[in-house]
Amino acid sequence: xxxxxxxxxxxxxxxxxxxxxxxxxxxxxxxxxxxxxxxxxxxxxxxxxxxxxxxxxxxxxxxxxxxxxxxxxxxxxxxxxxxxxxxxxxxxxxxxxxxxxxxxxxxxxxxxxxxxxxxxxxxxxxxxxxxxxxxxxxxxxxxxxxxxxxxxxxxxxxxxxxxxxxxxxxxxxxxxxxxxxxxxxxxxxxxxxxxxxxxxxxxxxxxxxxxxxxxxxxxxxxxxxxxxxxxxxxxxxxxxxxxxxxxxxxxxxxxxxxxxxxxxxxxxxxxxxxxxxxxxxxxxxxxxxxxxxxxxxxxxxxxxxxxxxxxxxxxxxxxxxxxxxxxxxxxxxxxxxxxxxxxxxxxxxxxxxxxxxxxxxxxxxxxxxxxxxxxxxxxxxxxxxxxxxxxxxxxxxxxxxxxxxxxxxxxxxxx
Numbered sequence: 060x061x062x063x064x065x066x067x068x069x070x071x072x073x074x075x076x077x078x079x080x081x082x083x084x085x086x087x088x089x090x091x092x093x094x095x096x097x098x099x100x101x102x103x104x105x106x107x108x109x110x111x112x113x114x115x116x117x118x119x120x121x122x123x124x125x126x127x128x129x130x131x132x133x134x135x136x137x138x139x140x141x142x143x144x145x146x147x148x149x150x151x152x153x154x155x156x157x158x159x160x161x162x163x164x165x166x167x168x169x170x171x172x173x174x175x176x177x178x179x180x181x182x183x184x185x186x187x188x189x190x191x192x193x194x195x196x197x198x199x200x201x202x203x204x205x206x207x208x209x210x211x212x213x214x215x216x217x218x219x220x221x222x223x224x225x226x227x228x229x230x231x232x233x234x235x236x237x238x239x240x241x242x243x244x245x246x247x248x249x250x251x252x253x254x255x256x257x258x259x260x261x262x263x264x265x266x267x268x269x270x271x272x273x274x275x276x277x278x279x280x281x282x283x284x285x286x287x288x289x290x291x292x293x294x295x296x297x298x299x300x301x302x303x304x305x306x307x308x309x310x311x312x313x314x315x316x317x318x319x320x321x322x323x324x325x326x327x328x329x330x331x332x333x334x335x336x337x338x339x340x341x342x343x344x345x346x347x348x349x350x351x352x353x354x355x356x357x358x359x360x361x362x363x364x365x366x367x368x369x370x371x372x373x374x375x376x377x378x379x380x381x382x383x384x385x386x387x388x389x390x391x392x393x394x395x396x397x398x399x400x401x402x403x404x405x406x407x408x409x410x411x412x413x414x415x416x417x418x419x420x421x422x423x424x425x426x427x428x429x430x431x432x433x434x435x436x437x438x439x440x441x442x443x444x445x446x447x448x449x450x451x452x453x454x455x456x457x458x459x460x461x462x463x464x465x466x467x468x469x470x471x472x473x474x
Contacts (some may be wrong), residue, residue, distance in 0.1 A: 064237050067202060067254035070175045073232035076198040078172050080229070087195055089145040090212045092182040092223035093138040096188065099219055100134045106215035107184065114208055122312035122371055126182045127209055137188040137216075140433070145194040146438070147159045151198050152455045163471055165467045172198035174256035178441070179204045179245065181252060181262035181271055182312075184212035188430075191220050191234045193441050197459040200233055202255065204248055206262070207240035233352040249274040259454075264369060264395070279450060281442030284314030284397040285369045286427045289386045289412065291403035292323040296330050298424060300337050306400065306426040308341045312371050314443060315430040316399050319366060320345075321377045321386045327354045327379050338375065347377030354379075366393045383408045387415040394418060396445045398427040419445055419452040 060182040106130040107214050114124050150170050156166040187203060194201035205213040217236040224231045237248060247257065252275045261269040265285035284343050288306050290299045291441070299401035302440050306317035322331050327350050335345055345351070346361035358377060365376040367388075380386045383401070390399050401412040411425045420430045420443075430453060432440025437455025444450045450458035 063237065063239075063244060064251070064254075066237065067175070067251045069232045069249075070200040070235050071254045072201050073230045074172065074174045074198075075277065077195070077200055077233055078151075079425055080198070080199045082152065084227070084229070085149070085198075087144040088224060088227045088229055089141045089192060089196065091226055091350050092191075092220050093141040093145075094220045095223050096134055096138040096141070096216075100131055103212065103215050103219070104129055104131070105135055106211040109211040109273075110184075110209050119208070120372065122181060125310075126377070127212075127314040128185070129184055132187060133215070137185050140189055141184075141192045143433070144196050144456070147196065147456060149196065150460050153457075155462055156300050163469060164471055167465045167467075168462055169465060170457070171463050173459055173461055175200045175254060176203060176441075176459065177202045177204065177248065177251070177255040177258040177276065179248070179258065179260045179266065180264070181206040181266060182208055182460035183261075184209045184216060187213045187216040187236075188220070188260060190441055192455055193454075193459055195233055197456045200457055201236045202237065202248075204237045204245055210238065210240055221330075224366045246273060249276060252276050255450055259266050259442055266355060278442055279442075279454070280446045281444050283395045283445070284443070285315065285319060285367060285393065285395045285397045286315060286317045287319040287321055287431075288317045288427065289321040289380075289383075289388045290323065290326065290330065290334070291383060291401055291405060291408050292325040293405035293408060294323075294326070294330065294402040295404055296333065299330060302336055302400065302402055302424070302426050303334055304341060306428055307343060307375055308373075309426070309428050311373065312368070313428075315427050315469065316371070317375065317400075317427050318368060318370050319378065319390075321378045321380060321389060322351075323383075323386070324350060324379045324381050327351065331355060331377075331379075335377075341373070343373045343375055345375055345377050348379055351377040369395065383411050384415070387412060389396050391415075391417050397443060398422070398430040400427050401426060419443060437467070 153170045155168040178190050187207045221231040226380045255276050257360050258276040259279045260267045288303050333357045335357045339357045345358040347358040396418045398420040399416050401419045432453040441454040
């Protein structure tokens, strides 16, 4: 407990130093670290191989091992992510508003860092670099608590980041990694309210629920993704197939992967068998309602639980509906409020869907796979917020700031 508290206290001290860095100092450090990740990629891959070997020995499913794996291309992407963050405007330069009040006071509302950000996450070692880059550029210190499955990878990445910071004369506690992998340490971390300003969980629904229920630190909920694609009666068949296959199969182990297909009953006997065949050819198992099962023999009966699952696997639920309104109601009831899409040529149906679906990201005629900080132009992202307070959707630099008021006077006192 004492070691954890000391780590958190050092991060709290560091946050005040980081808030005073210039944009140029932050960007130069990000470029140095980006170069280190590439030049020492062999070190990272060797560490990652230890995690992969351990995961395979445990029988971890292939899609989850894919999330864990580092390759030269993925390390290049991590490095490029840091460069992209360096190229983004510094959010701490933003003046959100300013005005004069009748007594002559001048008031400015400006962005400031959140402070110390704690991140609890699973599997993906690229989160280590992404989280650091965004927190650092926005003036925050970050404390990371990764899962035991990626401990060697996370330790190696953190060591390289600290090496780059030290080269630039910047406090290395800009990033800290909790190396203990036991659950008790995670529980203790969630009690560090005196040192940590906000906690962000990234991972399974179970992890997020545990953090929300047990943390004394304010939490920003991110990303379990039971994402839906609704194929409307007025959908273009070719577009519907292309979007559905991409949303479901382009990458399985990610939160913006489609887990549920909703389809208008008017095209259940015509378009749906084509879509089911296309999914089946990609080895996707379909679990559907009575209408879907009757329309195609590739579908097996679904349970009610299937409609609320984030599979992260070659599985998809199927629900047939009579209207866009019924589709919206089903999605709002079963989704995790992450990302949903409609495929339609009917502008009125599209507008109803955009207005009625209560999720962070709602698409018309595009794949849910675009819910991503890179794709939105934010550079790397800290996660996809599925709540409504403070931040929602992909969280980039601005979402890692708060604000304060700077008031300038010339001797005013209140009577």
